[in-house]
Amino acid sequence: MKNEECRMKNENYPSHEQGEIHSSFGSEATILHSSFKRSDHSSFKRSDHSSFFILHSSFNLGFSACGIARADKVDEKNAQAFRDWIQTGKNAAMQYMENYEEKRLDPRLLLPGAKSIIVVALNYFPKERLADHQLQFAYYAYGKDYHEVMKDKLQQLAALLPGEHKICCDTVPMLDRYWACQAGLGWIGKNTNLIIPHAGSFFFLGEIITTATFDTYNTPMPNHCGTCENCLQACPTGALSTNGLDANRCLSYLTIENRNAIPQAEAQVMGNYIYGCDRCQLCCPHNRFAQATEIDEFSPSEEFLSMTPDDWKNLSEEDYRRLFKGSAVKRAKYAGLKRNIDSALSND
Ligand code: B12
Ligand code: SF4
Ligand code: SF4
Numbered sequence: 001m002k003n004e005e006c007r008m009k010n011e012n013y014p015s016h017e018q019g020e021i022h023s024s025f026g027s028e029a030t031i032l033h034s035s036f037k038r039s040d041h042s043s044f045k046r047s048d049h050s051s052f053f054i055l056h057s058s059f060n061l062g063f064s065a066c067g068i069a070r071a072d073k074v075d076e077k078n079a080q081a082f083r084d085w086i087q088t089g090k091n092a093a094m095q096y097m098e099n100y101e102e103k104r105l106d107p108r109l110l111l112p113g114a115k116s117i118i119v120v121a122l123n124y125f126p127k128e129r130l131a132d133h134q135l136q137f138a139y140y141a142y143g144k145d146y147h148e149v150m151k152d153k154l155q156q157l158a159a160l161l162p163g164e165h166k167i168c169c170d171t172v173p174m175l176d177r178y179w180a181c182q183a184g185l186g187w188i189g190k191n192t193n194l195i196i197p198h199a200g201s202f203f204f205l206g207e208i209i210t211t212a213t214f215d216t217y218n219t220p221m222p223n224h225c226g227t228c229e230n231c232l233q234a235c236p237t238g239a240l241s242t243n244g245l246d247a248n249r250c251l252s253y254l255t256i257e258n259r260n261a262i263p264q265a266e267a268q269v270m271g272n273y274i275y276g277c278d279r280c281q282l283c284c285p286h287n288r289f290a291q292a293t294e295i296d297e298f299s300p301s302e303e304f305l306s307m308t309p310d311d312w313k314n315l316s317e318e319d320y321r322r323l324f325k326g327s328a329v330k331r332a333k334y335a336g337l338k339r340n341i342d343s344a345l346s347n348d
Contacts, residue, residue: 051216057160058120061153062295064203065121065196067183067218071114071209073106078178085244092247094257104173111166113211118157119176119183121196121203122150127292128305135312135344137329138252138276139202143298145328147171150206163211169204176205184218191231191280192245197224200287224286231280236269240280251277255340256332267343274312274340275329312341 051068058066074082082105091097103109107117126142140146150169158165168174177194181187185205186196193201232240239249247253251270254262255277262270270277281287293299304323315323320334329337 049213049215051214054118054157054160054214058118058157061156062122063120063153063157064123064199065185067119067180067185068214068216069117069119069179069182069184070217071108071111071117073108074104074175074178078175079105081244082175090244090246090248092253092258093260094247094253100173104175107174107179107209110168110172110174111164111209111211113164114166114209115213116210116217117179117183118208118210119180119185120154120157120206120208121180121185121194122146122153122206122295123199123203123291123293124295124298125200125202125290125293126298126300128300130300130305130307134272134307135309135341136271136273136275136278138273138278140204141275141327141329142300142304143295144326145330146204146298147328148326149295149297150204154206154208158208158210161208161210161212165208165210165212167206167208169206174207176207179207180205181220182218184221187221187223187225189223189225189231189284189286190229190242191235191240191284193281193284195224195284195286197221197286198289200290201281201284202287202290228285230283230285234279234283236271236279237266256336259336262339262343268347270340270344271347272344274344275332275337309345313345315341 054068055066073079083101085091086098086101108114124140124143124146126139129139129142130136147169151167154167154169158167166172168176170176177188177192180194186194186199186201189195189201191201194203194205195201196203232242237249237251239246239251247257249266251266251273254266255270255273255275261267273279301323307323311319315338317334320337324330332340
């Protein structure tokens with residue numbers, strides 16, 4: 001029933017033509033489809049203030065969506081929501097989230113003279129996936145570390161801009177999803193992820209803060225979650241509520257960022273996920289639009305795809321280093337991944 005309601009919502013999306021930039025949300029969205037062929041754009045000329053030039057260039061670099069917001073303070077409602085999240089300890093032990101609050105809530109403090117924020121999305125939905133009987137990794141961790149891939153592409157995009165700029169992908173205190181909303185890329189779902197219409201949420205976000213100004217800016221779009229609550233129900237730990245996410249209970253936090261034992265209550269319901277968790281995205285009806293990424297760096301290796309529970313159980317530090325060379329999985333460290341494997345296998 002819930003799914004049905006979402007589907008009906010989807011049918012209310014404005015229609016769009018194949019082979020065109022999806023701009024049917026007007027200034028709300030600047031979303032690129034794979035049907036928009038790279039070769040079609042050779043005639044576009046560079047212009048320092050053309051948002052379309054940036055859009056076209058971002059597509060050629062492999063980004064799936066791009067929008068531009070005016071650089072400004074985070075609005076008071078969202079700034080307060082962020083402060084409340086910290087004050088109520090929902091950031092668990094991620095103390096870095098408490099740092100640089102002033103800059104996080106006003107990106108103009110990150111780059112003097114900042115006028116615009118270009119936000120891009122990079123698809124990571126994998127072509128090949130682990131089979132259901134295998135131990136699971138969140139899709140975002142299948143391939144190479146996204147920070148490197150994103151940084152490299154953002155640098156190429158930024159090289160086309162006049163003036164000063166600052167590149168951001170996780171390493172800078174920014175509210176990525178807030179800015180993606182402001183730049184019209186999508187809406188923030190009840191699972192707290194940024195959802196792109198007709199594409200879903202399996203996207204990384206990145207930004208360029210720039211002193212450049214543009215001829216067109218994007219604006220936020222309405223939320224299309226409707227009455228759906230699939231993600232709230234699918235979360236095995238109750239980490240999600242209509243007030244957002246409590247990292248203390250989130251398996252993504254507990255299996256990646258957390259350096260202590262996984263609390264018993266959460267360990268018992270982690271199922272076969274040993275790194276991150278995608279349950280609140282996999283159940284989302286908007287992710288039925290997900291299409292496999294064309295970014296080669298995000299493809300999993302043969303060795304990774306063929307790992308059996310026994311292979312994971314016997315994983316040596318050397319195996320770990322080989323399997324996850326250049327991968328974001330290094331964040332959990334060998335000891336963290338071993339902890340997760342032991343926890344998941346003890347549930348069998
Ligand atoms: C800390 C962090 C985590 C923590 C906490 C997650 C959380 N929900 O806050 C943990 C470790 C749990 C985590 C998990 C995951 N993460 Co993470 N994480 C971050 C990080 C570094 C900061 C997020 C943050 O600021 N949280 C604080 C809360 C309060 O902020 P917020 O959720 O963004 O909410 C604000 C806005 O959304 C705004 N808002 C709410 N509604 C609306 C509506 C409108 C119209 C507007 C304008 C704003 C708005 O209000 C809030 C307060 O300001 C970001 C990178 C970054 N710098 O932003 C990546 C990031 C959010 N993570 C990402 C990913 C991929 C994941 C996982 C999917 C990985 C996985 N599979 O295991 C999970 C998803 C879990 C989930 N349901 O959120 C991506 C998300 C991409 C996307 N499409 O949304 C990001 C953006 C990294 C990136 N650069 O791509 N993550
Ligand atoms: S990532 Fe998993 S544990 Fe965290 S909120 Fe989503 S479903 Fe719940
Ligand atoms: S984010 Fe949650 S509530 Fe929104 S459509 Fe997806 S599953 Fe439903």
